[in-house]
Amino acid sequence: MGRKILFVTTDQQRYDTLGCNGGELARTPVVDGLAAHGIRYERAVPQSVVCMPSRSTMVTGQHPTTHGVYMNGVPLPVDAPSVAAVLHEAGYRTALVGKAHFEPYLDPFLRFAENALSRSGTRPPGGTHRGFEHMELATHGPLGPLHYARWLQAEHPEAAAGYYAVVDRDLEVNAGGGGDTGAPQVKVNPIPREWYHTDWVAERTIRWLEGLDQGDDWFCWMSFPDPHHPWDPPQSEVGRIDWHDVPLPAGYPERREEREAILDAKPRHWRLWYDGTLVSNYEAPAAWVPATLTTDQVREVNARNAVEVELIDEALGRVLAAIEARGWGDETDVIFTTDHGELQGDFGLLFKGPYHVDALMRLPLVWRPAPAARAAAGDVGGPGVVTEPVGLVDLAPTFCHIAGLPVPGFMQGRPLLVRDGERGSGGAGGVLTEWDSELFGVGVHLRTITKAGYVLTAYLPGTVHDGSEGELYDLEADPLQRVNRWSDAAMRGLRADLLAELSDRQPPPHEPRLQLQAPV
């Protein structure tokens, strides 16, 4: 009997939303408790800051360039390698409950397996899909053909209309506002908490676990759709945090002149988006102009986001209690993370896009190794902190390591560090992140490396950049990334070194280049 693996992901959650990471808004005692008995990562970096590429990295253990999903709307090939398949072949029972998003959502033809599955049940035709023998899927609301939407429409159809409509009549991401402040993607949702997708994901996870034999080894990816926008948590829970009392984020420059001066010192697509003249990411509502964002809207969005984070923490607590009740607690590894961050007011912006700064790039990551395994290794199980950069590309190799399996050659990461310095001097290479988007004539391409306290982004030629632009931030001296030192003569040597490593370590491309098939 091996170690069981509960892999918990959220969607679009910032590092600083967890109590164990210094967050003061949301109460997250469950994840904080995992960190207290495990390892907390202070510099976990995604390989893409949007959903489909990042999630594809998590399941394949490859960089986006290699797995080929370079932007949302590009489906991960059905025959792409998968850590779930590796584990399943080794005898693990495998499930994915909640948000998958390896394949596009906007799919009226129902061409993609994730969208078609709910018609036939939860067991994929042929036995597995990407190595998962059980898939019970959800996204941010009641639309679409996924299991949660079908369940809600069948059992509680009156509740569906309470959710925010994520797309408008033009199939664009909705810019409409609500709540008390008119903030975009905010809505009062009267849905009872127990019907909301967060609790549904936890409940369905518990049900799947209950169906396993006691001696089964299992890998369960429990994937919460929140706290990704829309910010429409159950209204019964919104009173937990009064938005009037929410302090403005440190990353939000309140004075407009200061905000705009900071943006003007960055590559031009920052300011162009802020002014509403360029949108390079479908998921940023095209009709919303960031310059119109008010301080009260920032407060309300942060309050609602925190409520969603609390609901996730409580749902995770129920799942962990169910695992304990089965007697599996000591032999279960729990890894908690997210796919990418959220701007959430930083620089006067919301949502996400080609902006490689901490808001989107510094992720919550906590690994609570199975207590029995730590004890067997002579480890007392106290809290650990890793400050060296690690990537989501390291997760799939970590799952193999936990299962006692060799890391397959197709994976490009390494098992997560458990302490700083573990790889010796020179062993802690930089972590790579990339952005490629070609949407409605706007092409933006970024290559980034995070290493040794710095983050450097090089811009490739596109429709708004000529390839000479870049960003370089000193993360210790400038934790809010307000001072772009790309052109600073004092940084010339460091910049050259980072650019050289960035160039040398570019992963092999997927051949042929995959086609964009939907906006998201």
Add this chain to the structure above:
Amino acid sequence: MWGLVGDPARIPEWWPGIDRATVEGATRVVTTGAGLEIHEDIVTLDDIERRFQYRIAGPMVREHLSTLDVLDLGDGTCLVVYSADAEPATMALVIAGAAGNALDHLPDVLARKATEDAREGPAAGAATEGATTEKETS
């Protein structure tokens, strides 16, 4: 090739995700895998130019025109070109993605049909067409 893609009623045979098509005069109604009924007006159906054009009349589009051309390359092969203009642009992207997927599979569809016809003989081929007609009108 034109016999397949130039017959508006046979689209379920080669376009993954279209379950049913019904043609009455110059209108076609296709039903997608998600159960969505799309009403279309047939604008051009030219057996000589081998050009088929249609407009989606709704739902979810303000403007749309798709054009499908089959070009004889003169060496026993042909080139199938599908283009779509649509508003909103997001819908054009969805249509283009599905169309690209369908075109990718067209050679396999034709090869499979040829194999089936060769294995089962002309009578079976006629029966297949009959079954297709039934599917189209169901």
